[in-house]
Amino acid sequence: MVHVAALRCKECSREYPVGAFNVCDFCFGPLEVVYDMEAIGDIASRERIMSGPYSLWRYADFLPAEYNPLVDINAGFTPLIRSRGLAERLGLEELWIKNDSVNPSYSFKDRVVAVATAKALELGFETLACASTGNLACSVAAHAARAGMTAYVFIPSDLEAGKVLGAAIYNPTMIAVNGSYDDVNRLCSELADQYQWAFVNINVRPFYADGSKTLGYEVAEQLGWRAPAHAIAPSASGAMFTKIYQGLKEFEQTGIIDNVETRMHCAQARGCSPIATAYEEGRFVIRPVKPATIAKSLGIGNPADGYYALKTIEASGGSAVIAEEHEVAEGIKLLAQTEGIFTEGAGGVAIAGLKRLVERGEIQPDEPTVVYITGNGLKTTEIVSDVVHPILIEGTVSAFEQHVGVKA
Amino acid sequence: MQRVRFTFLDHMIKQPVIYRMGHDFNVVTNIRRADVQEGVGWVILEVEGELEEIERSLEWVRSLGVRVDPALGDLIEP
Numbered sequence: 001m002v003h004v005a006a007l008r009c010k011e012c013s014r015e016y017p018v019g020a021f022n023v024c025d026f027c028f029g030p031l032e033v034v035y036d037m038e039a040i041g042d043i044a045s046r047e048r049i050m051s052g053p054y055s056l057w058r059y060a061d062f063l064p065a066e067y068n069p070l071v072d073i074n075a076g077f078t079p080l081i082r083s084r085g086l087a088e089r090l091g092l093e094e095l096w097i098k099n100d101s102v103n104p105s106y107s108f109k110d111r112v113v114a115v116a117t118a119k120a121l122e123l124g125f126e127t128l129a130c131a132s133t134g135n136l137a138c139s140v141a142a143h144a145a146r147a148g149m150t151a152y153v154f155i156p157s158d159l160e161a162g163k164v165l166g167a168a169i170y171n172p173t174m175i176a177v178n179g180s181y182d183d184v185n186r187l188c189s190e191l192a193d194q195y196q197w198a199f200v201n202i203n204v205r206p207f208y209a210d211g212s213k214t215l216g217y218e219v220a221e222q223l224g225w226r227a228p229a230h231a232i233a234p235s236a237s238g239a240m241f242t243k244i245y246q247g248l249k250e251f252e253q254t255g256i257i258d259n260v261e262t263r264m265h266c267a268q269a270r271g272c273s274p275i276a277t278a279y280e281e282g283r284f285v286i287r288p289v290k291p292a293t294i295a296k297s298l299g300i301g302n303p304a305d306g307y308y309a310l311k312t313i314e315a316s317g318g319s320a321v322i323a324e325e326h327e328v329a330e331g332i333k334l335l336a337q338t339e340g341i342f343t344e345g346a347g348g349v350a351i352a353g354l355k356r357l358v359e360r361g362e363i364q365p366d367e368p369t370v371v372y373i374t375g376n377g378l379k380t381t382e383i384v385s386d387v388v389h390p391i392l393i394e395g396t397v398s399a400f401e402q403h404v405g406v407k408a
Numbered sequence: 409m410q411r412v413r414f415t416f417l418d419h420m421i422k423q424p425v426i427y428r429m430g431h432d433f434n435v436v437t438n439i440r441r442a443d444v445q446e447g448v449g450w451v452i453l454e455v456e457g458e459l460e461e462i463e464r465s466l467e468w469v470r471s472l473g474v475r476v477d478p479a480l481g482d483l484i485e486p
Contacts, residue, residue: 023479028411028452028454028479029441130485132485132486136486184484185478188483189411189478189483199483201483202480237481237485283445283448285443285448285449288475288477299486302481302482304481305481306481
């Protein structure tokens with residue numbers, strides 16, 4: 001049973017019935033899902049969660065859509081791994097890596113899209129849509145294929161074809177839009193108004209966003225029902241970052257865990273850091289930027305939830321940190337070479353950000369710390385293509401020994 | 409109708425941009441929310457009129473150095 005009370009404007013608090021709306025008619029503020037937390041608290045328990053499926057649907061009591069096997073491609077419940085090599089390198093005693101790069105379409109977007117798709121079916125939609133340059137497109141196309149829904153994926157026409165292969169394989173209708181980034185934005189906004197489609201990050205965004213709460217629940221469960229002292233997550237729109245914290249706080253509110261004192265740290269890359277820059281300047285006003293970062297999955301210049309991410313940092317006593325562009329690839333390599341996990345640009349930003357936070361003394365060695373790795377490295381191999389330099393030899397043992405420098 | 413967000417930096421804050429937009433173009437502006445601080449400010453507003461006229465007016469606003477974005481943030485996600 002879904003325990004959704006209403007949709008509510010995050011700015012003026014006006015309430016709306018549950019439906020496919022994402023914006024307040026009065027102040028144009030974003031809408032969010034309001035839950036009946038008392039009802040959830042009455043039924044939710046650790047045992048109930050542990051008896052659920054090994055996917056994000058084990059937290060269905062806390063989500064805005066019912067579990068629907070038609071949609072389920074097993075998003076979520078990804079590994080939380082105790083770090084050894086990286087922790088040692090950074091001088092941390094208790095570092096954990098949330099490896100969300102192993103989701104069905106290889107990024108955390110499967111969490112938000114799974115929930116959006118389930119809700120879209122509940123609301124009677126037959127078509128799923130999005131505008132995306134990467135991970136979101138893959139996830140929408142995959143979930144639509146599973147659910148037997150029609151899918152429309154809008155991409156800017158100058159996007160490299162290879163970038164959308166991971167979406168195209170599921171055979172959505174893919175539309176390459178001529179024009180600027182802003183033109184694509186505008187077109188999708190108009191289509192969302194005119195067509196009876198579930199645009200996952202537009203008209204069903206309030207439900208979509210809440211899929212990321214499971215990144216908070218899962219970490220708490222996997223840590224043995226406790227919240228970490230620090231969480232570091234890469235940020236693009238800022239939505240996932242705010243929802244991780246909301247997830248932890250909801251677990252606290254419903255008595256699933258005690259004492260959430262997690263400090264939330266937001267990591268962005270220098271070439272697209274509107275949230276982290278506002279934090280550094282001590283402002284709550286985001287100055288939109290034109291993204292120019294190697295970490296393309298963080299390339300949102302006008303982040304919808306940037307302000308709320310800053311509020312989450314403030315509420316949790318956290319911070320924001322900027323990874324320099326050259327540190328992105330270094331972060332990817334460091335994680336791969338110390339932990340055996342290959343992440344994409346956003347993960348490189350998170351690792352570089354973690355390193356900086358430790359250097360700044362914001363994270364003490366004995367504090368339990370979780371770093372979120374949200375996407376898979378095989379999606380952005382061009383960032384680290386310089387690692388490939390095999391030793392070329394003739395096919396003889398002597399050539400091997402001579403060139404490689406080892407003896408039997 | 410379009411819902412847009414204007415971001416003004418430093419020197420633009422004192423300019424009556426929205427007034428002139430409604431005065432010089434055939435569009436109706438309706439401010440819904442705003443926050444203007446030292447050095448930076450934003451306004452979220454609705455712009456009504458013929459699509460082409462809205463586009464022309466927004467282009468003029470951009471030409472003044474004001475940043476124009478979708479009110480709800482970028483809809484294209486990576």
